Every structure is written in C-alpha cells, then in structure tokens.
Amino acid sequence: MAHVDTVKKIYQAFGEGDIATILDQVADNVEWEYGINSTQVPWLQPRKGRARVPEFFQALGEMEIKTFQPRAFFASDSTVLVLLDLDATVRATGRRIVEEDEVHVWHFDAAGRVSRFRHRVDTHQHQTSLR
Numbered sequence: 001m002a003h004v005d006t007v008k009k010i011y012q013a014f015g016e017g018d019i020a021t022i023l024d025q026v027a028d029n030v031e032w033e034y035g036i037n038s039t040q041v042p043w044l045q046p047r048k049g050r051a052r053v054p055e056f057f058q059a060l061g062e063m064e065i066k067t068f069q070p071r072a073f074f075a076s077d078s079t080v081l082v083l084l085d086l087d088a089t090v091r092a093t094g095r096r097i098v099e100e101d102e103v104h105v106w107h108f109d110a111a112g113r114v115s116r117f118r119h120r121v122d123t124h125q126h127q128t129s130l131r
Contacts, residue, residue: 002112003075003078003079003080003106003108003112004073004075004080006025006080006106006108006112006114007073007080007082007104007106008070008073009021009025010022010025010114011068011070014068015068019054019057022053022057023050023053023054025113025114026050026053026113026114027050027109027111027113027114027115028049028050029048029049029050029115030048030049030050030053030113030114030115030116030117031046031047031048031115031116031117032046032047032048032052032053032056032117033045033046033047033056033117033118033119034046034116034117034118035118038123039123039126039127040127040130041123041126041127041130042059042062043056043059043060043062043063043126044119044121044123044126045059062090062091062092063088063089063090063091063097064088064089064091065086065087065088066087066088066089067085067086067087067088068084068085068086068088069084069085069086070082070083070084071083071084071085071101078107078108078109079105079106079107079108080105080106080108081103081104081105081106082103082104082106083101083102083103084099084101084102084104085099085100085101085102086098086099086102087099090129090130092130093129093130093131095128095129095130096129097125097126097129098125099121099122099125102119102120102121103119103120103121104117104118104119104120105117105118105119105120
C-alpha cells in the first residue's frame, strides 16, 4: 500500500500545482511515457530522466483540465495501476478530451521512487483534439 499512498500524494500535488513534490517521488533515471509512441501529442511524449519530467507538466498547460478524478487503485509489489476520469479542453482548438477509465501505470524501484510511468489513453482522441 505504500506505493498507492505515493501515487495519491503525487495526484494531490498535481491538483495543487506542486511539481516539486512530484519530482521528489521520481527516480533520477525515470522513464516517463515509456514504450513505443505513435503520436505527436505533446503531453504523451517519452521523456527520460527527472530533469525532463517538468516538460510533461508544461505540455499539460495546453489543456484546461475540468475533471481529473482517480477512481480505482490496483497494486502489486512494485506497480500501481490507476483508473481515472479526465475531462479537459485543448486551449488552442477548444476541443474536449473525455476519458473514462484512463489508465496510469506507475512502476517503483527498490528505493520506492517512480522508475517508469505511462498513460494508457485514447490516443486518437488526443491527436484529434489538437487539430
């Protein structure tokens, strides 16, 4: 449950705009949006290393987030999955992104820091919202 508490702390800090607290929970060599990426959506781009994580939050500035509601947390020894609801509008286009049961995948290292993070979203919806 310690990792679930860490993720909840990260989400609380996100809601408060407290990026420093989030970065405190992230490993130096974190893989943010790990894996194959087939989209040009700025907030879904892979980033490597804690120093690059703030770029993700800067990219989120392109959206006005109306709803960000974690609904369920599932945990194993080193992984936490979160289902959440998102309702946001892309500022440049005025188009909405509505995600029901968006998935966040959090992996933790032996020191209890986030070592890998990934969104599982409707990438087509995100891409279309930018056009």
